[in-house]
Amino acid sequence: MMKFALYEYIPQRFLSRATFEQQDVSRMIIGFKDGRNVYSRWAAREFARALAAVDLKDVVVVCIPASTRAAHVRRWKRFSSELCRLTGATDGFDRIQVSGSRKRAHVTGDYELATNIKHYVHIDNDYFRGKSVLVIDDIYTTGQSSATFISAMQAAGADVLMALFLGRTKLFRKADKY
Template sequence: MNTVNVYIKGQEDKELISFLRYFPSRIKNIGMDAVFDRQIVYDYKDGRNHLEVAKCVAKFLVKKFGRKICNVVFSCIPASSPERNEMRNRHFSELVCKFSGAIDGFSHVSVIGERTAVHGTKIKKEERAKRINEQNNIEIDADFFKNKEVCIWDDVVTTGASFNAYVSQLEQAGAHVTNGIFLAKTSYKYVLK
């Protein structure tokens, strides 16, 4: 998987990358490469292809941090419910940390209740950010994250609102977020290769 640079306003001091381009299902006129990438995203969300994705993420982390990786916390942006978060992120986070040597932050973040998932919904950027902020049901162990270097993972980045909200929460607890890694970056315009 090749990496794609990601730009999120307000996060210029962080290295942000994604491995794939994700075309929402409403985008119909795409090639087989995009269909294949979309299926990787769906499989990840359903908890199926964690091993291969974890190997790619771990390889990136080791290349980025080298021997310092043992001091970096790997933290997944929680899914919209405790059940989805468990299915999507627990085993994946364990694998990434096992392969890379990073510190697993999964057990230091919890999801309380459920919020409406914002991926795949046709809403304006401002409304998406408002929903994320209003429905923040993420609790973090502030003592654990304080003064730690943190690398954040999320499956799909569209506007960056979820990433910004999670970064803000971690940094308010005293963490230093250095990176954002995403399985896929949402795209709407497909260009034939």
């Protein structure tokens, strides 16, 4: 299965080492993660542009759950609806329910999703059985959260075709310069 990121994401602690363009994209990704309308529309357009050559009429778009129900709704509901409107895909947002919460992995370094996805996410197995699915997430860092969620979707009977990410985290070493 293919995994692809549209942009390079620079964590805030490294933004001073990034180019202007990288800083701009990283700030837009953070705005998207915060659920701001303008960035939700921007992200949906960017994904739609990347997927323009793909026929998505029989594909369900599913977003990897955020750390809490509120964050999940704020970040993904509007985005998912807009992306599906632009691409003709089916919106799977309402078929993934988040209850409870988990630690934010990018803050704590604890990728808890791998161990407790069944405790805070409900996947509508009956709906996804036999469906072609496109998985979307905001930032790819280690790939652990996406691998766990994709496995859960496959266990529910979904045929996960691809995973797309808005950004892939770029980590800097001391020798890296821009």
